Amino acid sequence: MSACLDIRDLSAVLPNGQRVLRSVSLAVQPGEVRALVGESGAGKTMIGKAVLGVLPSSVRIVEGDMRLEGEDLGKLQPKARRTLIGARTALIPQDPLTALNPSRRIGSQMTDRLVRILGWSGERADTRIRQLLGEVQIRDPDRVLKSYPHELSGGMRQRVLIAAAFAAEPRLIVADEPTTALDVTVQKQILRLIAQLQREHGTAILFVTHDLGVVAKISQKVSVLYAGKVVEEAETAALFAAPQHPYTRALMAATPRYTDPFASLKPVDDAVLAGLAAEITAADQAWRRPHG
């Protein structure tokens, strides 16, 4: 059985030659949640955007390939690639406010995609959307469907976006820090909803976060990203039991524990960062040499 998403040796550069992704390899099996952790600027969002085909125009992929259910995205014509990505993937975004068009009602935004892109009948799309709104525990779908985005709370908007993401039964969902922009009290509910829908629908998720607490709750596998490089990957349980890489250990020491929130937190150790920097510089030089 082929992986749902299989990224091999993906490298991407900025116009100034800076590498934002360094030979990233990462696989998500069908129905599995793979967490992608790392500090801000590590390139987590870049990986998500590369998969979904919406990298900024300044970022150029220089090597590697990505397969979506066995199809090599790099080998497809742009139009075929768009169609494939549109049909098999979806995004749960970080900021539920800017991810919805402020001047269109929720209902038309949600059904539009099913009708126009996937060719469903209006009635079928409407039924489906209402079913999904029920699954994300929205009790008054009529009001929500008639609302404009700004008339809903952040949590409600994120529920709407989760419902929209699952509506067309994608094989893979990229969730880019889906709870970061929300209230702490709402974060847990939203996380629970994503986990529940993921289980029921059997959807694979690439779950981007910088929160190890979230990783432990939702994922089966983890990849730890630092400066565009996967420094460690493991089963979630194994990673927490015995982190191998010094950066992972440092990251864990810097994360508050629910059992002991007042334990002193250590910032990531300078020596660890210096070691990483050297490791990455060496890797970069090795990468540049054959290219002249």
Add this chain to the structure above:
Amino acid sequence: MDEGRARRRGVSPRLWLAGGWLLLALLAAIFAPLVAPQDPLAQDLMLERLPPFWLDGAEPGYWLGTDSLGRDLLSRLIFGGRIAFIVAFAAAIAACLVGSTLGLISGYFGGWADRIISRIVDVWMAFPPVLFAILLVAVLGTGLSSVILAIAIIDWTRFCRVIRAETMGQSRMDYVENARIAGYGRIGIMLREVLTNVVPSIVALLSLEMGIAVIVEAILSFVNLSISTDDPTWGGIIAEGRLSIHQAWWVLVFPLITLILTVLSFSQFGEALKTRFDPVLR
């Protein structure tokens, strides 16, 4: 919440005042032959320079007085409104269609389309607009259609610049990216996700442009470059009023007030409409 919104919607004095004046002036212009108390072209040397109704020497039926040829000022203003409104609507809509389309393309597609369009706009804006208008009308010949054409040719850049900037901002929004992920085509995204959010600005600009067209038309009439001089125009009346300011100030003052009120109303009406159209602000 619904109640609050309804209340805010109801109380918009700006919208009502500006809209009220525009509606009044527009209806008067449309039904000019019915509402004008006198024939705007009828000269009567016995009635020259009659003052407005509240001053000594006023004649009933000549509410705002008469000019130096004895023509009724109110009737001339009402008939002058016809040309003002025709020019305002036609020129503003033409400028809007051309400018907004190019601005949308420029801002959304970027790249070479943007570079070419932006360069043209820069060159265009280097001409002083009034001089440009006078020059154009001199080339195109006087007449209603060349005045409209001249204003549209000059002012499409206003739409293009503003709509380009707004479109660029919109194109960076997450929902545009989401639409791309979902598989929408570029043109579809431009119309459905971007244009829908730019419409309030287009409406505001359109109304503002109508006001500007009224001014430009008045300036062209003032320098005698507009429509044939028989039909009364606001600019033409102002030009005549200027000559007799010491004997009959009202021939200058009333058309000026009419012009200013109309122009201000257009711009205020546009702003008020914009807030109404905007789902977040309203």
